Amino acid sequence: MSVLVVVECDGGEVKKSSLEVASYGSQVAQMLGTTATAVAVGEATEANLAKLGEQGITKVLHDAEPRLKDFVNGAYTKLIAAAAQKEDAKVIVLANSNIGASVGSRLSVRLQASIATNVVELPKTDGGSFTVKRGAFSGKAFADVKLDGDRKIIAVKKNSIEALHEAGKTAQVEAFSAQLTDADFADAPKQVVMQDQAGGILLPEADKVVSGGRGMKGPENWNLIEDLAKALGAATACSKPVSDVDWRPHHEHVGQTGITVSPNLYIACGISGAIQHLAGVNSSKVIVVINKDPEAPFFKAADYGIVGDVFDVLPKLTQAVKELN
Amino acid sequence: MKFLVCISNVPDTTTKITFTPDNKEFNKAGVQFVINPWDEYALTRAIELKEAQGGGTVTVLNVGEADTEPNIRKALAIGADDAIRVNAHPKDAFFVAQQIASIAKDGGYDVILMGKESIDYNGFQVHGMVGELLNIPTVAPAMKLDMSGNTATLEREIEGGKEIVEVNTPFVASCQQPMCEPRIPNMRGIMTARTKPLKVVEPTADAARTEVSSYALPPAKQGVKLIPAENAGELIKLLRNEAKVI
Numbered sequence: 061m062s063v064l065v066v067v068e069c070d071g072g073e074v075k076k077s078s079l080e081v082a083s084y085g086s087q088v089a090q091m092l093g094t095t096a097t098a099v100a101v102g103e104a105t106e107a108n109l110a111k112l113g114e115q116g117i118t119k120v121l122h123d124a125e126p127r128l129k130d131f132v133n134g135a136y137t138k139l140i141a142a143a144a145q146k147e148d149a150k151v152i153v154l155a156n157s158n159i160g161a162s163v164g165s166r167l168s169v170r171l172q173a174s175i176a177t178n179v180v181e182l183p184k185t186d187g188g189s190f191t192v193k194r195g196a197f198s199g200k201a202f203a204d205v206k207l208d209g210d211r212k213i214i215a216v217k218k219n220s221i222e223a224l225h226e227a228g229k230t231a232q233v234e235a236f237s238a239q240l241t242d243a244d245f246a247d248a249p250k251q252v253v254m255q256d257q258a259g260g261i262l263l264p265e266a267d268k269v270v271s272g273g274r275g276m277k278g279p280e281n282w283n284l285i286e287d288l289a290k291a292l293g294a295a296t297a298c299s300k301p302v303s304d305v306d307w308r309p310h311h312e313h314v315g316q317t318g319i320t321v322s323p324n325l326y327i328a329c330g331i332s333g334a335i336q337h338l339a340g341v342n343s344s345k346v347i348v349v350i351n352k353d354p355e356a357p358f359f360k361a362a363d364y365g366i367v368g369d370v371f372d373v374l375p376k377l378t379q380a381v382k383e384l385n
Numbered sequence: 386m387k388f389l390v391c392i393s394n395v396p397d398t399t400t401k402i403t404f405t406p407d408n409k410e411f412n413k414a415g416v417q418f419v420i421n422p423w424d425e426y427a428l429t430r431a432i433e434l435k436e437a438q439g440g441g442t443v444t445v446l447n448v449g450e451a452d453t454e455p456n457i458r459k460a461l462a463i464g465a466d467d468a469i470r471v472n473a474h475p476k477d478a479f480f481v482a483q484q485i486a487s488i489a490k491d492g493g494y495d496v497i498l499m500g501k502e503s504i505d506y507n508g509f510q511v512h513g514m515v516g517e518l519l520n521i522p523t524v525a526p527a528m529k530l531d532m533s534g535n536t537a538t539l540e541r542e543i544e545g546g547k548e549i550v551e552v553n554t555p556f557v558a559s560c561q562q563p564m565c566e567p568r569i570p571n572m573r574g575i576m577t578a579r580t581k582p583l584k585v586v587e588p589t590a591d592a593a594r595t596e597v598s599s600y601a602l603p604p605a606k607q608g609v610k611l612i613p614a615e616n617a618g619e620l621i622k623l624l625r626n627e628a629k630v631i
């Protein structure tokens with residue numbers, strides 16, 4: 061019996077969200093009196109995989125098949141299922157990412173497991189039951205969900221679990237083959253197009269986000285957003301109307317019908333704070349709102365606020381960050 | 386080509402969420418229900434593809450009790466040809482996926498579309514479960530869908546980018562923006578929707594694997610701390626020394 065964690069890697073590195081997943085998995089293993097094994101997907105180096113020991117992982121299974129570099133649903137699902145069988149995994153933990161949800165939902169059927177996505181806390185296991193807390197109603201509520209059966213799959217929401225860092229501990233990296241064949245790569249991508257993100261920080265993984273709304277007046281003013289983001293090491297985002305009129309690309313649109321982010325810091329500039337926008341950002345740890353209208357609804361959801369003109373305030377903030385560094 | 390579009394019935398996006406006194410269920414009192422916004426992308430794209438192909442059918446499917454019928458009629462008014470309602474409370478994602486898979490199999494559908502996730506449960510699971518139950522490919526979440534013969538070209542969003550994927554029918558895709566501009570019903574659509582077929586079937590007797598034991602609202606914010614615009618730089622100091630986020 062063991063806990064299996066799925067770690068997503070990119071360009072040799074383990075993604076930040078997967079360090080959280082690994083930490084979640086090793087803590088669950090401890091609760092259940094067992095150990096946590098990881099299985100790697102994407103492009104990984106052995107040295108970086110061994111470092112997963114710092115997150116409490118004892119062993120990492122690594123299939124060196126080069127076609128696993130890009131996300132292929134068929135192949136990833138088979139690889140993880142094979143690892144779960146080998147390790148007799150009772151709990152499988154993955155990131156609540158596009159990859160995690162695509163693979164996790166298929167695995168739940170294949171392995172006859174119960175599944176919860178969008179999970180924000182470690183499970184409660186009193187009295188033989190297994191309950192996890194997950195986000196629901198687009199960030200407006202939480203649900204405690206009881207997972208039945210003796211196999212469970214948990215997809216952990218980004219930035220909701222603190223990653224462990226036990227310096228010096230290493231995991232044993234073990235070569236593993238899931239015997240993947242061409243048929244498993246039938247849905248392999250013909251092409252992969254990566255976005256050009258400001259400062260190279262991807263919005264879904266970002267710790268800090270600077271976001272602009274219609275109050276920015278036009279795309280020509282986005283340098284103000286980008287300058288502050290750059291100074292802070294933040295990703296940039298926008299409200300829906302901004303991407304609808306193509307001031308900014310669609311992948312920056314956050315909210316109910318865009319992506320959900322939960323960074324440590326979300327700075328909203330010239331965004332009114334409509335309920336559909338809040339749905340995508342309200343689990344951010346600290347929210348800062350800059351708006352010239354003191355009645356803007358966003359102030360009710362904010363931790364810090366400045367009632368003022370973005371064109372005046374943003375350059376001052378950027379300057380202050382530069383002075384601080 | 387036969388399209389099957391799965392829709393769910395969800396509280397309007399502006400709904401203030403509350404629960405029954407025992408916190409076991411969502412409080413539906415006074416709430417307006419709509420077609421899940423993500424499902425609107427699936428529905429409109431299916432109709433557009435059918436129109437481009439000059440033939441075929443778009444069937445909408447909902448797993449829900451009779452109170453979902455107004456939104457099923459709305460989907461028919463937007464342009465679906467017929468509808469099926471599986472008469473059951475949607476217990477969990479696996480329960481719903483089994484109903485969809487069973488109908489998709491019996492009906493011989495070529496393309497099964499749905500929204501990325503429902504905005505109430507936010508599961509983002511049904512697509513993969515249906516694909517696995519039917520042993521066919523799934524593409525999730527899809528931002529673009531084009532068909533040429535039996536081959537579909539899709540853009541799948543991945544963190545930080547997109548993949549261009551080709552799959553043959555039958556397949557499942559879960560849809561999101563900017564796939565299309567969701568249509569709204571026009572007068573003629575509303576008139577014809579009344580007489581389009583809506584079949585009600587009973588669920589295949591299968592169990593759920595998860596159960597919500599209770600709901601909770603997030604803790605209320607402490608209240609906003611305002612910094613005068615003249616001292617904007619002060620905010621940065623607070624973010625470092627007080628909030629400790631930079």
Ligand SMILES: Cc1cc2nc3c(=O)[nH]c(=O)nc-3n(C[C@H](O)[C@H](O)[C@H](O)COP(=O)(O)OP(=O)(O)OC[C@H]3O[C@@H](n4cnc5c(N)ncnc54)[C@H](O)[C@@H]3O)c2cc1C
Pocket residue numbers: 272273274275276298299300301302313314315316317318329330331332333334335336337340350351352353356368369370371398422
């Ligand atoms: C089904 C549905 C789904 C939706 N999904 C989303 C979603 O996912 N994401 C999303 O963002 N929206 C979504 N919306 C739209 C949402 O309701 C709002 O319309 C939208 O968020 C408003 O964007 P905004 O705040 O940028 O613009 P506005 O509401 O126009 O607000 C602009 C703000 O800028 C301020 N401002 C103007 N000039 C300045 C200045 N010089 N300095 C400082 N402040 C200034 C104004 O006071 C105002 O508060 C959805 C709507 C629906 C119906």
